[in-house]
Amino acid sequence: MDLRIGPWQIDIISGGEFMHDGGVLYGIVPKTIWEKFQPADSLNRVHLAMHCVLARSDEHVMLIDTGHGDKLSPLDRKSHGLMPGWPLRDALASRGLSPTDVTAVILSHLHWDHCGGATSRDGKDVVPTFPNATYYVNQREWEDATSGDVNVSGGYVEEDIQPLAKSGQLALVNHLDEIAPGIQVLHTGGHTRGHQAVLIKSAKRGLVFMGDIAPTTAHIRRMWCTSYDLDLPQTRKAKDELFAYAADNGHWIVWNHDRQTPISQVNRHPKRDYVIGSRDC
Template sequence: MIQVGKWQIDIVSGGRFLHDGGVLFGIVPKSIWQTVQPADSQNLVPLAMNCVLARSDSHCVLIDTGHGSKLSPLDRKSHGLLPGWPLLDELAGLGVTPQQVDHVVLSHLHWDHSGGATSKVNGSIQSTFPSAQYVVNRQEWADATSGQVERSGGYMPADFLPLDESGQLRLVDHLEEVVPGIQVLQTGGHTLGHQAVLVESKGNGLIYLGDIGPTSHHIRKLWCTSYDLDLIRTREVKKQLFDFAAQNSYRVVWNHDVDVPVSRIAVHPKREYLVEI
């Protein structure tokens, strides 16, 4: 548990999965990235889905939802998912029910971030958190629902369309406040509407990077994923967020890092940045 002023922060697991290392590290040669993230015989590396639960006296906010429970057995096997739904299990372990979550902020709408936003109940898809307002970037929603393969091919509509149908969807823009003390930052880069999330209170803060910085190994400015739609933008915004976090001694959340889910960042004169546990 981390205290950020009035906010109690818990890192909760949305699941773990296996992913191709070449996709995770993009143009970085395997001879380099495997020294920090070894792959198995199929070139797969283990990744986490680190979500954030932020609680105050007034609000219970969940940032990202992991893989959820809707994937078919074949899809679960292909992604190396373990049985069960760890997000709901971990929330229950913290004494939090789905009904108590009042806001769900989604960094973007890829399955490993928004899959748990909805659930299949008695054959129908409905929101997992019935009392929550779901916060999605306006550009992200437009791209995900565009019907254009170039923009919407990476999304699974069952993860998010029911949120609009239930009236729980809230579309936001850059620097919009979700609740007092929690703000979204449209970063672009990974997707055009990708957003990071800033939690601040009493001079302290935490930044949920989403897939702008999927693991602590991506602290290197040029290390980005092959999925990034705008590679230059990812590199630019990484520097902005890392500089901001370092200058203010804010923690950052590495949402796919199995070993280092959260850290601080320090500026280094020769190596750009360092991860400070």
């Protein structure tokens, strides 16, 4: 893929792949319907990606999400069906980059498959993977993740996030905050109360990183949401608003868990709200 948006060179890179329960991914949608789009294995699991965005300009090297990282135990790696090694680090190395080159990391939310790579092991310690980066997290997301309230904090892993605060590299952001020229966070809520999408703007065609508001192209359908979503009506509202914005402006959508279609446009449709548009960057 060769995609440039304003001053930014954009690459979709792998933060890993994993196996996930299909019923969790597709929520209320019956298996007899969703398995036509993505067949499950004998354990009812479907094969998913963890796409991250690498955005480079003359002054910045930025990541959106970080995949699973290197901290999971062998048992957890087997349970999640993770591929060997640390794909995000390899993807950076293949482009001549090391973790020290990254200047900013935007996290859509703090679930392990999106922020596990934000920290890594250094001997017995867990430290930020990117020592020269500022990590941007939605303020509500951070408050929920560190609240100790099991109703909202049960999906977070302490060692994925606490080292960010201890190192002084954490920056809490809110709706419409600009991280760098042309890059803005959009507080969506829905999947988690502090979930945020990321917009890379341009005078012509931009890009929207949806996070888990729409993890795969199958989730272009209004009612298809994950069973993890804390606020289903808000997920559907945010999804419709972001799709409308992308369709009306010709923006790209990143489908962060879709192995076959990591990026595409979306178009309005008279009968089905939205359909997948061009996949050719």
